[in-house]
Amino acid sequence: MVKYVDEFRDPAAARHYADAIARVTTRPWTIMEICGGQTHAIVRHGIDQMLPDGILLLHGPGCPVCVTPSGMIDAAISIAERSGVILCTFGDMLRVPGGQGSLLSARGRGADVRMVYSPLDALALAQENPAREVVFFAIGFETTAPTTAMAVLQAEREGLSNFSLLVSHVLVPPAMEALLSDPANGVQGFLAAGHVCTVTGYREYEPIARRFGIPIVVTGFEPLDLLQGIYLCIRQLEEGRVEVENQYRRLVHPEGNARACAAVDRVFCVRSQQWRGIGEIEASGLGLAPDYEPFDALVRFPGTAVPPEDQTSCISGEILRGVRKPCDCPAFATACTPEHPLGATMVSSEGACAAYYRYRRPLVAE
Amino acid sequence: MCLAVPGEVLSIDGDDVLMRDGRIAFAGVVKRACLAYVPEAKIGDYVLVHAGFAIAVIDAVEAQRTLALIEEIVAEDRW
Numbered sequence: 001m002v003k004y005v006d007e008f009r010d011p012a013a014a015r016h017y018a019d020a021i022a023r024v025t026t027r028p029w030t031i032m033e034i035c036g037g038q039t040h041a042i043v044r045h046g047i048d049q050m051l052p053d054g055i056l057l058l059h060g061p062g063c064p065v066c067v068t069p070s071g072m073i074d075a076a077i078s079i080a081e082r083s084g085v086i087l088c089t090f091g092d093m094l095r096v097p098g099g100q101g102s103l104l105s106a107r108g109r110g111a112d113v114r115m116v117y118s119p120l121d122a123l124a125l126a127q128e129n130p131a132r133e134v135v136f137f138a139i140g141f142e143t144t145a146p147t148t149a150m151a152v153l154q155a156e157r158e159g160l161s162n163f164s165l166l167v168s169h170v171l172v173p174p175a176m177e178a179l180l181s182d183p184a185n186g187v188q189g190f191l192a193a194g195h196v197c198t199v200t201g202y203r204e205y206e207p208i209a210r211r212f213g214i215p216i217v218v219t220g221f222e223p224l225d226l227l228q229g230i231y232l233c234i235r236q237l238e239e240g241r242v243e244v245e246n247q248y249r250r251l252v253h254p255e256g257n258a259r260a261c262a263a264v265d266r267v268f269c270v271r272s273q274q275w276r277g278i279g280e281i282e283a284s285g286l287g288l289a290p291d292y293e294p295f296d297a298l299v300r301f302p303g304t305a306v307p308p309e310d311q312t313s314c315i316s317g318e319i320l321r322g323v324r325k326p327c328d329c330p331a332f333a334t335a336c337t338p339e340h341p342l343g344a345t346m347v348s349s350e351g352a353c354a355a356y357y358r359y360r361r362p363l364v365a366e
Numbered sequence: 367m368c369l370a371v372p373g374e375v376l377s378i379d380g381d382d383v384l385m386r387d388g389r390i391a392f393a394g395v396v397k398r399a400c401l402a403y404v405p406e407a408k409i410g411d412y413v414l415v416h417a418g419f420a421i422a423v424i425d426a427v428e429a430q431r432t433l434a435l436i437e438e439i440v441a442e443d444r445w
């Protein structure tokens with residue numbers, strides 16, 4: 001028994017909960033889960049298939065690997081190929097194709113590219129290799145930004161001069177606002193990402209709910225969490241209420257984790273950010289604050305190009321905005337597979353295409 | 367990517383707030399995690415760990431409340 005996991009996974013309780021959802025549902029509703037981890041859990045546990053007809057779950061852009069611009073991957077490759085550099089990043093990032101191949105293909109050509117589990121592992125590599133330049137390719141949402149921030153603060157304290165970061169951190173609320181402002185938007189309610197809100201809290205979501213008249217439920221990741229989040233969202237929609245509700249109370253406080261937020265505020269500043277497949281979104285990314293610019297790999301390695309976004313036939317942009325589903329793509333599971341991905345939503349295990357490929361392919365093939 | 371896993375704090379090392387870390391047990395596997403963001407964490411607490419960092423202490427009372435609310439809905443359906 002895994003505490004705080006297994007008790008939120010009881011399959012019999014999940015079936016009864018799905019029946020309860022059916023009882024309170026009188027009309028069709030479209031709800032988007034923001035986070036790729038939630039998409040993965042929903043498809044893996046078949047939660048979308050337990051819901052009444054007419055309840056449509058759209059999968060949101062909350063997969064940082066998927067939305068990292070291809071130009072940043074090209075920049076990471078070009079830095080990794082400089083002599084004396086060790087480039088490290090999270091495992092999922094290695095296989096994603098940029099315009100010039102992937103970091104894994106760069107490693108095949110001799111670049112020193114390493115997978116790390118934590119930004120602190122990258123920091124340790126810098127301490128162990130004083131003659132090398134260690135660059136951490138920092139991606140992720142608000143959940144991950146504090147971990148990068150702490151690596152920078154510890155590097156500063158220890159006076160490490162061979163550690164720098166290529167930063168591509170992204171923020172959820174501006175992306176929600178961009179989706180809701182899109183004329184193609186059909187989302188009527190949101191499940192906000194529980195682990196993002198563990199860090200940030202949910203005060204920022206209240207003006208979004210009011211401005212767009214949309215219910216937002218901060219939701220966890222286990223099947224019963226997700227079903228309860230969907231239930232609370234449908235109750236709001238059915239009753240015409242617009243609120244930010246918190247399903248994930250065991251972890252999320254309204255104000256979030258103050259220390260983590262303070263570290264992020266100290267090390268980073270908000271900037272405009274390119275999202276792969278979606279485009280530029282104002283104030284949706286984090287860059288190093290002026291005081292920490294010496295840690296910026298793009299400053300440390302001048303002349304590193306960040307090419308503009310590539311054009312592809314892949315529909316991952318529409319999938320990330322919830323406009324289309326993976327099985328709508330003619331290349332899905334034919335020309336595009338996890339071994340030969342055409343786009344990032346197939347590469348990352350949290351991408352909607354990879355989740356459908358792993359758990360739904362037999363159904364799609366029928 | 368925002369994958370985060372609950373684990374039990376087995377031990378805590380270091381007095382420096384920035385560097386404090388601990389041994390955390392996850393279903394039989396023990397790993398170290400940075401505790402800089404959860405100064406309130408004590409041995410025996412469950413914390414949520416993401417990318418080598420505890421980002422919150424799990425509130426046992428709220429967890430029970432959530433399970434009770436779930437059980438209420440489930441019981442309505444069962445009977």
